[in-house]
Amino acid sequence: MKVLLVEDDAALAEALGEALTDAGVLVEQAATGGEADFLVRTERYDAVILDLGLPDGDGSRWLAEWREDAIELPVLVLTARTRWSDKAAGFSAGADDYVTKPFETAEVLFRLHALVRRSHGHAHxxxxxxxxxxxxxxxxxxxxxxxxxxxxxxxxLLAYLAHAAPRVVSRSELAEHVYDRDHEPDSNVIDVQISRLRRKLGATCIETRRGRGYRLVDGDAAS
Known part of the structure; x- marks a missing residue:
């Protein structure tokens, strides 16, 4: 899971980013709405954690613009604002979920996983x-x-294939969602890691569609 964390409190962003990274989440950060807007429009993320009190405008304004432009990735609002009117404004702008500060990192992680899972059509x-x-x-x-x-x-890598299954996932999509934008691998690196997964999970568990990408399948059914 690749997440964009939009938070201007440097200490909080660092602490939350480290906690999410330790939990296996790939985290990229932005400190302003403008920076987040650029990244959301040029990079691929599975979800956004969005603070509302940003130095260059309310986070809900940026969120509303994304929704108006059909940017539909899941957004978890993370803010110190606890009034119902603030929550209503966030949801009206297009938020998918809302967590208030102070918070438990585990709750943020659970909610993120739920948002991403449901965005792929999985309830369980x-x-x-x-x-x-x-x-x-x-x-x-x-x-x-x-x-x-x-x-x-x-x-x-497996998590992204599992969420996408049974859809075929291209190498470029895997690179965008599984790897940091500054360290995106070439196709050979992805091929090597797919090979390692096959050794651990069974040779037929990941199907290669030549020219298209990879698909996670029922190994027994494929054999």
Whole structure:
């Protein structure tokens, strides 16, 4: 999961960014609405965490502009404003969820996972593809009931494929959603990591569609 954190409080942004990174989330940051607006329009994210009190304007104004321009990625509003009128303004602008400060990082993480999961059409936090199960809350993976150990990068790659399944995901889409924009890999790096996942999950679990990309499938059904 690749998330844009829009927060002008440097200490809070650093602490939350580190906590989310430790939980396996790829986090990029913006301190102003203008910077966030540029990134949202030029990069690909799975969700945005948006503060309302930004130095260059209310976050809800930027959000309303995104929605008017059909930018539909999930947005979690994170703010110290607790009045119902403020919450109503955020939801009216197009927010998908709302968390007030102070907050528990675990709650932000759970809500993020729920937003991203639902944006892909999944209601249940446990994603199953054949005997493979991916827990979106904990990031744990099991195959036929047995735990599978993955690196952080392998876990992010599998998570994106699992959310997208059974859709075919192109290499460019994987690069945009799984890797930092300053360290986007070439196709060979993605091929190597897909190969490592196949060794851990089974050779037929990830299908290659030549010229199109990859698709997570039921390994037994594919064999």
């Amino acid at each position: 936090p446990l994603l199953r593809i054949g005997e493979l199960a991916f827990d979106t809350h904990t990031g744990s993976v099991t195959l036929a009931g047995r735990p599978v150990s993955l690196t952080a990068q392998e876990s992010r």
